[in-house]
Amino acid sequence: MGLNEKPLSTLHEKASYELADFAVPTGREEEWRFTPLSRLKGLHDGTAAASGAVNVTVDAAPEVTVETVGRDDQRLGKAYVPADRVSAQAYTAFEKATVLTVPREAVASRPTTITLTGSGDGVAYGHILVKLEAMAEAVVVLDHRGSAVYADNVEFVVGDGATLKVVSLQDWADDAVHVSHHHAQLGKDATFRSFVVTLGGDLVRLSPSVSYTAPGGDADLTGLYFVDAGQHLEHRLLVDHSQPNCRSNVVYKGALQGEDAHAVWIGDVIIRVEAEGTDTYELNRNLLLTDGARADSVPNLEILTGEVAGAGHASASGRLDDEHIFYLQARGIPFDEARRLVIRGFFGQLIEKIEVEELRDRVMSKVEAGLAG
Amino acid sequence: MSTLEIRDLQVAVEDKQILRGVNLTVKAGETHAIMGPNGSGKSTLAYAVAGHPKYTITGGQVLLDGVDILELSVDERARAGLFLAMQYPVEVPGVSVSNFLRSAVTAARGEAPKLREFAKDLKAGMDALSIDASFAQRNLNEGFSGGEKKRHEILQMELLKPKIAVLDETDSGLDVDALRVVSEGVNRFRASGETGVLLITHYTRILRYVKPDFVHVFAGGRIVEEGGPELADKLEAEGYEAYTKASA
Ligand SMILES: Nc1ncnc2c1ncn2[C@@H]1O[C@H](COP(=O)(O)OP(=O)(O)OP(=O)(O)O)[C@@H](O)[C@H]1O
Numbered sequence: 001m002g003l004n005e006k007p008l009s010t011l012h013e014k015a016s017y018e019l020a021d022f023a024v025p026t027g028r029e030e031e032w033r034f035t036p037l038s039r040l041k042g043l044h045d046g047t048a049a050a051s052g053a054v055n056v057t058v059d060a061a062p063e064v065t066v067e068t069v070g071r072d073d074q075r076l077g078k079a080y081v082p083a084d085r086v087s088a089q090a091y092t093a094f095e096k097a098t099v100l101t102v103p104r105e106a107v108a109s110r111p112t113t114i115t116l117t118g119s120g121d122g123v124a125y126g127h128i129l130v131k132l133e134a135m136a137e138a139v140v141v142l143d144h145r146g147s148a149v150y151a152d153n154v155e156f157v158v159g160d161g162a163t164l165k166v167v168s169l170q171d172w173a174d175d176a177v178h179v180s181h182h183h184a185q186l187g188k189d190a191t192f193r194s195f196v197v198t199l200g201g202d203l204v205r206l207s208p209s210v211s212y213t214a215p216g217g218d219a220d221l222t223g224l225y226f227v228d229a230g231q232h233l234e235h236r237l238l239v240d241h242s243q244p245n246c247r248s249n250v251v252y253k254g255a256l257q258g259e260d261a262h263a264v265w266i267g268d269v270i271i272r273v274e275a276e277g278t279d280t281y282e283l284n285r286n287l288l289l290t291d292g293a294r295a296d297s298v299p300n301l302e303i304l305t306g307e308v309a310g311a312g313h314a315s316a317s318g319r320l321d322d323e324h325i326f327y328l329q330a331r332g333i334p335f336d337e338a339r340r341l342v343i344r345g346f347f348g349q350l351i352e353k354i355e356v357e358e359l360r361d362r363v364m365s366k367v368e369a370g371l372a373g
Numbered sequence: 374m375s376t377l378e379i380r381d382l383q384v385a386v387e388d389k390q391i392l393r394g395v396n397l398t399v400k401a402g403e404t405h406a407i408m409g410p411n412g413s414g415k416s417t418l419a420y421a422v423a424g425h426p427k428y429t430i431t432g433g434q435v436l437l438d439g440v441d442i443l444e445l446s447v448d449e450r451a452r453a454g455l456f457l458a459m460q461y462p463v464e465v466p467g468v469s470v471s472n473f474l475r476s477a478v479t480a481a482r483g484e485a486p487k488l489r490e491f492a493k494d495l496k497a498g499m500d501a502l503s504i505d506a507s508f509a510q511r512n513l514n515e516g517f518s519g520g521e522k523k524r525h526e527i528l529q530m531e532l533l534k535p536k537i538a539v540l541d542e543t544d545s546g547l548d549v550d551a552l553r554v555v556s557e558g559v560n561r562f563r564a565s566g567e568t569g570v571l572l573i574t575h576y577t578r579i580l581r582y583v584k585p586d587f588v589h590v591f592a593g594g595r596i597v598e599e600g601g602p603e604l605a606d607k608l609e610a611e612g613y614e615a616y617t618k619a620s621a
């Protein structure tokens with residue numbers, strides 16, 4: 001369990017809507033020790049005053065209801081209670097929330113895209129709720145672009161038998177700061193597919209979590225990140241198995257290049273006493289393309305029941321293999337292309353799992369451009 | 374007509390001198406066999422000619438049609454017409470055989486082959502080597518058996534059509550059927566008479582299928598004896614002992 005003295009199951013117990021319940025982090029806390037607080041632009045210590053720098057637009061499928069609501073809307077904060085200081089800050093400070101609802105048994109005929117555009121150097125706080133009623137199906141895209149200092153909470157409520165597929169693309173400008181919690185709450189036999197792509201931003205700290213309210217939930221969390229010189233891209237996953245016979249699969253892969261490119265991946269999975277028959281696997285792999293890049297990868301699996309169907313984790317960080325490159329070059333393939341082939345191979349079928357074709361192409365070309373640069 | 378000319382080649386690995394002055398000329402239409410004991414430096418010769426970064430050239434030249442290829446990058450050497458079938462082909466996860474071959478053929482020809490034509494060539498090449506079509510979708514060498522890897526090396530050679538091919542123990546680890554299939558591939562490749570083959574091997578077994586014009590005995594990082602096909606028979610009968618003692 002590394003530096004974690006306390007079991008995971010207690011580590012995440014702290015949750016509150018009140019900012020005052022969380023001390024200002026110092027950087028010594030387990031949950032903050034990887035994050036360069038000085039680059040958070042005050043999101044963590046209450047000094048970042050909102051100036052509304054993020055514009056939210058929604059292009060929805062006809063079956064999906066879109067609302068912009070105030071803080072007092074009773075549906076908000078039901079699935080997720082903030083679990084750290086910045087999350088509580090965002091919850092305390094957001095003015096308008098975006099609520100998407102997919103009615104019972106409705107099947108969205110096309111993806112619904114929420115575009116969040118940062119308009120320059122200002123601070124914004126946000127809240128999004130995506131609610132799928134029983135047996136509903138939808139694909140939702142969160143597309144983050146532009147420049148901003150932004151903290152938000154996103155709730156995905158996936159009803160009984162419903163299927164939600166989410167693509168969250170962090171394609172920010174170089175100077176953006178984004179701290180975000182994505183929480184998915186799965187009902188009975190619900191299916192959740194999350195695909196996270198983090199490419200841009202000076203500092204991005206994204207914490208996707210999953211909880212289950214009934215048996216049969218099935219969550220796939222896939223992530224891909226490309227870290228360039230000076231960037232800090234952090235993903236902190238938490239899957240809390242508290243119900244029997246649920247499944248989770250976490251696969252995150254990242255490539256890093258350049259001086260002080262820093263990736264952090266924390267993968268926490270808890271299988272509680274009552275979660276018999278759980279099947280879970282988590283994997284993180286990092287490809288270090290140059291010197292000066294650093295990846296911290298910490299999988300934590302805490303099993304409190306004797307009856308699991310499967311539980312495993314793996315984490316590996318390594319360099320491009322010279323022997324692979326040599327083999328391809330020995331067949332006439334130029335170095336740059338050999339490198340591209342191997343890196344594309346590293347990400348493998350991951351990119352093909354992105355639900356929306358345009359996004360697939362966009363991510364692919366971003367990654368390729370990153371490699372060329 | 375192409376010529377590969379290795380002149381007084383000296384190569385070190387991690388400050389350890391392995392090749393101590395290798396002289397060898399392979400012309401189009403010729404097949405040369407290099408035979409020698411384990412650790413004598415045969416693979417070092419093959420890798421150094423191909424340009425593997427682990428090997429440091431400490432002296433000599435390697436000319437392909439008069440051009441010193443030691444000045445070229447690994448891929449430039451390959452595009453100049455040099456091919457190395459490796460003793461231990463590496464597994465490359467995530468890169469499919471067909472994708473890889475298309476990239477390699479594109480690089481060799483300087484333009485992408487027409488998709489349909491490429492698919493046809495690939496299928497014909499795989500059939501000829503008794504490689505199942507499903508391999509095209511598999512990751513390069515990943516989980517291939519020893520024999521399957523060797524067949525794929527020959528498949529690559531036939532598709533890329535190099536001027537000079539160096540085959541590093543392509544015969545080892547093959548059962549009799551596979552040896553025959555692979556040998557037929559090599560024979561198809563040299564049938565035109567416009568290509569040269571440098572066959573590195575321990576055993577005379579493959580030489581019954583692929584008849585060499587010249588046999589070179591390799592020991593202690595250099596060629597210690599040369600002759601015709603009859604030399605292979607002598608090695609088969611007497612082993613390398615005489616040479617290893619002499620070079621030690
Ligand atoms: N990376 C290395 N570091 C140190 N010595 C090496 C390295 N690579 C090769 N050698 C040495 O170089 C010598 C020649 O090796 P090489 O692989 O060329 O032999 P070979 O004739 O191909 O042997 P085999 O018949 O077993 O394939 C051996 O003594 C080997 O141990």
Ligand SMILES: [Mg+2]
Nearest residue numbers: 415416417460
């Ligand atoms: Mg060898």
